[in-house]
Amino acid sequence: MASSTFKRSARRAAVAGALAVGAVTVTAAPALADPINVPGVGTVEVPGVTQAQVDAAIASVTQGIGTGSAAALPAPVAAPAPVMSMGEKAFKAAETKLGSPYVYGAAGPDAFDCSGLVQWAYKQAGLNLPRTSYDQAAAGVPVSRDALQVGDVISFYGGSHSGIYAGNGNVIHASTAGQPVKLAPVSSMPFDGARRYA
Incomplete structure (x- = not known):
């Protein structure tokens, strides 16, 4: 019986030792x-x-x-195309009509009066403006002369004439019978006011 007790104790010691060794090996070692x-x-x-x-x-x-x-x-990344304002789009449309004839009451696409050119250009840009120069001078957001941006609608002669600011002190407009759509200095006509449309 002593022999069997000894064997059981030895087996228990061996199992306990194996568990202890296993526990030591299972614990996480620091990452090297x-x-x-x-x-x-x-x-x-x-x-x-x-x-x-x-x-x-x-x-x-x-x-x-x-x-x-x-x-x-890496492949070069193209710069994003600059976003044009509504006014810049309208100016670009009006610019394509330089040289078109003036016809009283005409609103394009081949002939224009002053407010007809402004209305047509803004329509090409996606915005419907009033038809007459007086109504164009009364709508939109007022802009001072020193804050003009390309595309702003400028009124002259007390509101009876309108054009689109072209930048650098110029306006694109359909002036009068016998004169085609052209660029002219803003200072060449009596400035009445300006409006910005968005």
């Missing part, structure tokens, strides 16, 4: 990471990444830069 030197950043520790891998990645990028190789460089 090599220090990596990243140029311009400094030294960091990243588990699973070696200095050789970092050096290879840096070399592939700098090789393309040094040789002008397009394969190693």
Whole structure:
């Protein structure tokens, strides 16, 4: 019986020892990471990444830069197209009608009076404006002469004439019988006011 008790005790000791060894082996060991030197950043520790891998990645990028190789460089990104305001779109439309004849009461597309040109140009830009120069001078948002932007609607002669500001002190307008749609200095007519439409 002593022999069987000894065997059971030995078995228990062996099992306990195995469990103790297993427990020691199962506990998590701290992650080991090599220090990596990243140029311009400094030294960091990243588990699973070696200095050789970092050096290879840096070399592939700098090789393309040094040789002008397009394969190693990212493709250039085109700048986004500038967004045109409603007024700029209207001006661009009116500009296509330079030289078109003046006809009283005409609103395009081949002949215009002053307010007809303004209304037609804004319609091409996607906005419906009033038909007469007086109504155009009364709608929109008032703009001072020194704050004019391309596309602002300018009124002259007490509101009886209108045109579209072209920038650089000029207006595009359909002036009078016998004169085609043209550019003229804003200062060539008595300025009454300006309106901005959005």
